[in-house]
Amino acid sequence: MYAAFHEVVGNVSRTVKHYKQLLARPVVGVMPAYFPMEMIEAAGGYPVQLWGNNLPIHHADSHLQVFCCSVARSILELELSGKAEMVDAYAFTSLCDTLINLREIYRGLFSKPTLELSMPITQTAEARRTYLRSVLETVTRGLESITGKSITDDSLKKAAQVHGYTRELQRELYQIRREKPGLIKNHDFYSVMKAGFFLPRQVYNTMLESLLDGLRNASAPSGKRIKIIHTGLVFDPIQIYTMLDKYEIDIVDDDMANGWRSASKGELKVSHLVEGVAEYLYNPAPCCCLYNPERDRHTYLVDKVKKAGADGVLFWYVNFCEPDAFDTPQLVARLKEEHIPSTSIDIELTMTNFDAIETRINAFREMLGG
């Protein structure tokens, strides 16, 4: 049922090269996160999401401090070590200072085109729209020069539909997991999500449809199981999920930037692109990287735990990620007020030894009564 997804995740480079040849489209590497990939698709590109990888770092440390997050360092390593030859251009967002600087490093070191969706930090929705208007014009021109094709109303509409449909299917998968804890193993679930970073939409959508067909009438395992939610930026390294599976801890929902925070987004409204992208970026899930005074992360997380019937929260912290670190103490305090247990694990995407994490997970299981 999950073999095809695991195959993609285990052979990312081969997968992207294969579909690049098949589609004859330039590959645009999307640096995390929230770049509306519909625009790349509408311009005739093949968007591939780069959320970091587990390559050992040999070259990137010459350009980025070792106290930069492993997301940025491992992505840079990909290009520096010549393993990103199938990527033709890069699309960044201004999600954090590290990513903003990373684009400048790419501009200095490589000749591949880069563009940036600069995200507004403003007090009002109107100011946000004004800022986004000019950003989107630049992004559109940049994409069109990469692909040599124009973004039209029709191509945008089609792209919005196909990407919106992906997220709709992913939301159904999340719902099945919430309603039937243990039915989908943690490692399988996040392999399915991760495969979506690299596959063309139509291919991925067909795979998701057939997976959901097999899951809709399946039953959850019986007996009391420990249910948790995890929160953070990047849901890797996925090897950790095999430990959670081993201890029969079921993740029943998540608050990950490349998980639910992305999958929860509705179809991009392209009839008014500025409005559509503003809504797409800031809704519905709040994020530590997006300034949005209208969305309170604390209440949001507590509600999420209650709705999923989770026993606790696991903070999945990518080392040195400042936006995530700044929010965590207040989130932990709020969970405490609500008597919701939590713990934290520190992640490096390049890590190979998971012993300390396993100890922490096992301790959390005992804390939750497992």
Ligand code: SF4
């Ligand atoms: S993990 Fe944090 S610091 Fe690193 S790129 Fe993502 S948001 Fe920025």
